Amino acid sequence: MRFGRASIAAALALAAMAVATGGATALASSSPVVGHVYVNDNTAGTNTIAGFDRHADGTLTPAAGSPFTAGGAGTGSGLASQGAVQREGRFLLAVDAGSNQLSVLRIWASGALTPVGSPVWSHGILPVSITAHHGLVYVANAGNGGSNYTGFRLTDTGRLRHLRGSTFRLPDGSQPGDVLFNATGTKLAGTRVATSLIDSFRVRSDGRLAAASGSPFAAQGPGPFGSEFRPTSPSQLFVSNAHGGAGAGTVSAFRVSFGGTLNSIGASPFPDHQTAPCWVEISHDGQYLFAVNTAVPSISSYRIGAYGRLHLLGSTGFNDPTGLAPLDARLSPGGNTLWTVDTGAAAVSGFRVNGGNLTELGSSPTPLPTGATAFGIVVT
Numbered sequence: 001m002r003f004g005r006a007s008i009a010a011a012l013a014l015a016a017m018a019v020a021t022g023g024a025t026a027l028a029s030s031s032p033v034v035g036h037v038y039v040n041d042n043t044a045g046t047n048t049i050a051g052f053d054r055h056a057d058g059t060l061t062p063a064a065g066s067p068f069t070a071g072g073a074g075t076g077s078g079l080a081s082q083g084a085v086q087r088e089g090r091f092l093l094a095v096d097a098g099s100n101q102l103s104v105l106r107i108w109a110s111g112a113l114t115p116v117g118s119p120v121w122s123h124g125i126l127p128v129s130i131t132a133h134h135g136l137v138y139v140a141n142a143g144n145g146g147s148n149y150t151g152f153r154l155t156d157t158g159r160l161r162h163l164r165g166s167t168f169r170l171p172d173g174s175q176p177g178d179v180l181f182n183a184t185g186t187k188l189a190g191t192r193v194a195t196s197l198i199d200s201f202r203v204r205s206d207g208r209l210a211a212a213s214g215s216p217f218a219a220q221g222p223g224p225f226g227s228e229f230r231p232t233s234p235s236q237l238f239v240s241n242a243h244g245g246a247g248a249g250t251v252s253a254f255r256v257s258f259g260g261t262l263n264s265i266g267a268s269p270f271p272d273h274q275t276a277p278c279w280v281e282i283s284h285d286g287q288y289l290f291a292v293n294t295a296v297p298s299i300s301s302y303r304i305g306a307y308g309r310l311h312l313l314g315s316t317g318f319n320d321p322t323g324l325a326p327l328d329a330r331l332s333p334g335g336n337t338l339w340t341v342d343t344g345a346a347a348v349s350g351f352r353v354n355g356g357n358l359t360e361l362g363s364s365p366t367p368l369p370t371g372a373t374a375f376g377i378v379v380t
Contacts, residue, residue, distance in 0.1 A: 031055035035380045036111040039341055039348060040085040040094050041067055041372035044076025047096045050369050051111055058337060058350055060366040067369045068113040070103040072096025076373055078343060081128035082178040082226040082279050082328055084376025088132035091158045095127040102127060102139060104158045116158035123150040123162055129178050133185035136207045140179040140190055144172040149179055149190055151207055166208050182229035187256055189237055191224040198224055198239060200260040212260025220252040220269040226279040232286030236308040240277040240291050241269055249277035251291055253308045270310040272300035281329040288356040290329060292340055297326045301356040316358040318349060330377045341377045
């Protein structure tokens with residue numbers, strides 16, 4: 001059972017049909033606001049960002065003025081990617097896949113977002129994933145005829161400037177699903193979902209990329225998808241393998257050398273006995289890894305050993321899995337809640353986190369705005 005970009009989009013369309021069109025209305029909460037949640041709606045035509053007030057009791061309520069106009073256009077259909085929206089300091093960076101652009105929005109203390117200037121060209125076709133580290137930004141473009149990784153500089157005023165000479169071209173049909181920096185910004189990795197390859201680069205002092213010897217590397221399973229460097233060990237990279245079939249999902253663990261070479265850790269890949277583990281998130285203390293299994297749906301929890309070996313703790317189902325299609329996931333800054341984007345149900349689900357144990361919140365899921373075909377999530 002394979003889940004390429006087209007098949008994921010078809011699955012999401014079917015899931016959406018299974019969900020009642022009215023949707024629930026978010027209830028007001030008397031609990032204090034402790035942060036915000038932002039989702040790239042990927043709406044057809046003018047793209048928007050959904051914003052929510054995040055309350056201490058775990059409830060989400062729409063932020064005043066939400067959804068916020070991003071400026072570019074969404075596709076109105078599934079992107080099949082991780083990291084379609086990211087935070088960099090006081091700015092939110094979002095892909096506008098329908099117009100081949102990137103948007104920057106200013107994050108205000110109230111939770112409101114305002115565009116900074118106009119969206120800029122992504123220097124490719126179909127931008128799907130974005131990553132940032134101290135003002136250096138890279139985007140993965142997935143469209144045939146313009147698939148690549150391309151770099152930008154984010155100025156102090158929130159303007160994106162293309163980094164000349166930074167573009168690394170990819171063959172048509174590669175279907176990059178994720179691009180990401182490690183915690184020190186010295187390494188960058190990208191996954192090619194359709195061809196089961198992993199790109200690994202050393203980031204030069206000028207921000208441009210130097211491909212590791214042997215890159216791209218063969219993945220340890222079909223469909224390498226979501227990926228994450230361990231926050232506390234920037235030389236450890238974890239990649240989900242989404243296309244192994246029913247009950248055959250795995251997560252790979254790699255040690256990344258100084259030059260960017262990938263070396264397998266222990267008995268990698270590590271099974272989760274679920275289907276389509278596509279999206280990955282690691283706890284801020286580097287102790288636990290969570291993999292979102294889109295086709296089940298469920299979230300698998302692993303304990304990460306000192307040297308990067310994974311130990312499966314189990315999998316947590318969703319309270320109401322019908323038509324859900326959970327995708328990208330993000331932990332709150334305190335690490336006590338985990339949020340997923342549920343594109344099939346046009347909603348956001350939330351879980352209380354206790355080590356590697358997850359418990360879905362009573363208020364979950366929370367509806368997204370009408371027309372959202374969301375990918376990517378940021379939690380502040």
